[in-house]
Amino acid sequence: MTRIQWGLKGADRLSPFARWLAVLLVPFLMVASVLLYVFPTRTDQLFAWTIAPPLSALLLACAYIGGIWFFVRVARETRWHRVHRGFIAVVVFATLLGLATALHWDRFHQGTFIFVVWATLYAITPFLAAAVLVLHRGVDNGRPEERDYLLHGVVRVVLVAVGLAALAAGLALFLFPVEFGGLWAWELTPLTARVVGAVLTLPGMVNVWMLRDARWSSYRQVFQAQIVSLAFILLALLLGRDALTGPSAVPVVAGLCFSFLAYVTFYAYCERRLRAA
Numbered sequence: 001m002t003r004i005q006w007g008l009k010g011a012d013r014l015s016p017f018a019r020w021l022a023v024l025l026v027p028f029l030m031v032a033s034v035l036l037y038v039f040p041t042r043t044d045q046l047f048a049w050t051i052a053p054p055l056s057a058l059l060l061a062c063a064y065i066g067g068i069w070f071f072v073r074v075a076r077e078t079r080w081h082r083v084h085r086g087f088i089a090v091v092v093f094a095t096l097l098g099l100a101t102a103l104h105w106d107r108f109h110q111g112t113f114i115f116v117v118w119a120t121l122y123a124i125t126p127f128l129a130a131a132v133l134v135l136h137r138g139v140d141n142g143r144p145e146e147r148d149y150l151l152h153g154v155v156r157v158v159l160v161a162v163g164l165a166a167l168a169a170g171l172a173l174f175l176f177p178v179e180f181g182g183l184w185a186w187e188l189t190p191l192t193a194r195v196v197g198a199v200l201t202l203p204g205m206v207n208v209w210m211l212r213d214a215r216w217s218s219y220r221q222v223f224q225a226q227i228v229s230l231a232f233i234l235l236a237l238l239l240g241r242d243a244l245t246g247p248s249a250v251p252v253v254a255g256l257c258f259s260f261l262a263y264v265t266f267y268a269y270c271e272r273r274l275r276a277a
Helices: 016-038 040-046 054-076 084-103 113-135 153-175 177-181 190-211 220-239 249-276
Strands: none
Touching: 016 040, 016 054, 016 113, 040 054, 054 084, 054 190, 054 220, 084 113, 084 190, 084 220, 153 177, 153 190, 153 249, 177 190, 190 220, 220 249
């Protein structure tokens, strides 16, 4: 079979399929973000399942807000390597939420329109996002852009370590929601523990690739999305502070605050180096 033109090895082109998938997903993410962030106490009426406490709804909304930023950039992008790492994270995140839906089917508001939309999206999105990865296999030539910045080895190791820690915590919550959910910063049900775990895998599945790819251009847009998401998470922690009664409340809040400051500082530094290139 002959490869279509945008899939030519080393061309580093983003296919129309990837851009149209981004355009398709953004409206759903926008609606979900509004429902969860503006009305976190009304998920029993407005969402696919009842989320309590509202802080869990706010956290999921923050992940979606970061997704909006990312997919809007994808819809306007032309080069594959700039969004590649984000699609890997999306595949893992969507797959975990699809599995969580199947494992906790009885907890959802079955028969409602919003549930049908939720179930349909998480049944097909993992495969569509994975298809994007397959379609673009070999497209990235691995070369830096004409104006690019190569991340320092020490910085990459630190960020990989942070990513692995987030990934480990996320997988622990997903695989053992009862045991590890009880250690979280706020009360979690087995379903919300798995959802929080899926959210935590997002930075992990981005950062681990820094071991093999030092180009700042490969992470710039994903880091923008993560910074936006973290900003909304910090506001969510303020709005839902009454729920922060779990044993890890202090380290989780401190870690998120530090992550936001560190990511903003790191992004600003890389942008300065990029402009100087």
